[in-house]
Amino acid sequence: MSDLFQTLLTQVEQLHDCASQSADHLADFTRRLELILSQVHKNIPIRDTAFADEFAAFCTSFRSQMDQFITIWQQLRQDVRQQLTAKIYPSSLQAKSFAMHTKTLSRSSDELTTTYDMFNARYKSYTLSKLPVWVLTSCCEDLNHLVGKILFLSRELTKYYSKI
Numbered sequence: 001m002s003d004l005f006q007t008l009l010t011q012v013e014q015l016h017d018c019a020s021q022s023a024d025h026l027a028d029f030t031r032r033l034e035l036i037l038s039q040v041h042k043n044i045p046i047r048d049t050a051f052a053d054e055f056a057a058f059c060t061s062f063r064s065q066m067d068q069f070i071t072i073w074q075q076l077r078q079d080v081r082q083q084l085t086a087k088i089y090p091s092s093l094q095a096k097s098f099a100m101h102t103k104t105l106s107r108s109s110d111e112l113t114t115t116y117d118m119f120n121a122r123y124k125s126y127t128l129s130k131l132p133v134w135v136l137t138s139c140c141e142d143l144n145h146l147v148g149k150i151l152f153l154s155r156e157l158t159k160y161y162s163k164i
Contacts (some may be wrong), residue, residue: 004079005094011072012150013099019064019108019143023115025058026136029099030119035124052129058133065130066139073146077153095161102147102154109147116140 032048039046116136123133 002094004076005082005098008080008098009101011069011076012098012105015073015146015150016068016101016105016108017067018107019105019112022058022062022139023112026115026119029055029058030115030122033119033122033126036124036128040128046128049157055126056132059132059139062139063135066142070142070146073150076082077149079154083112084156088112095157099154099158105146106151109143113140113144114148134150 030052032051036048036051038045105106120133120138
């Protein structure tokens with residue numbers, strides 16, 4: 001179970017990094033969108049001509065990362081449940097460490113959701129080009145759903161650990 005816990009911690013950290021980086025990129029896109037909307041409002045030529053292409057590339061990259069994480073976590077959750085039914089329990093330190101890392105991941109997911117809401121509020125008045133915001137929406141929803149499953153797994157491990 002020790003190797004499995006190391007894999008769990010590594011994957012939680014990687015998902016946390018992905019969520020944090022995506023939130024940072026999205027905050028940058030939000031700032032850029034505000035500037036574009038300001039330029040449109042003032043009838044100034046738009047200087048940021050690469051915005052739509054870069055945003056589409058970001059959404060595509062984020063979607064592929066989320067697809068990879070979903071696949072990895074499906075297998076990891078199945079492996080953990082198999083080991084729990086085989087009565088192989090983690091150590092106290094491993095369970096607590098996993099719980100702490102999942103809480104940090106949850107905060108990163110919440111930060112991304114907040115940043116997404118800020119972007120979406122500004123995007124509603126953007127009419128210059130069609131952006132793949134639906135891809136971003138599905139990624140954020142998938143991330144929140146996956147984080148919920150990981151938090152549930154963390155609670156489940158904590159519950160099993162407390163029984164022994």
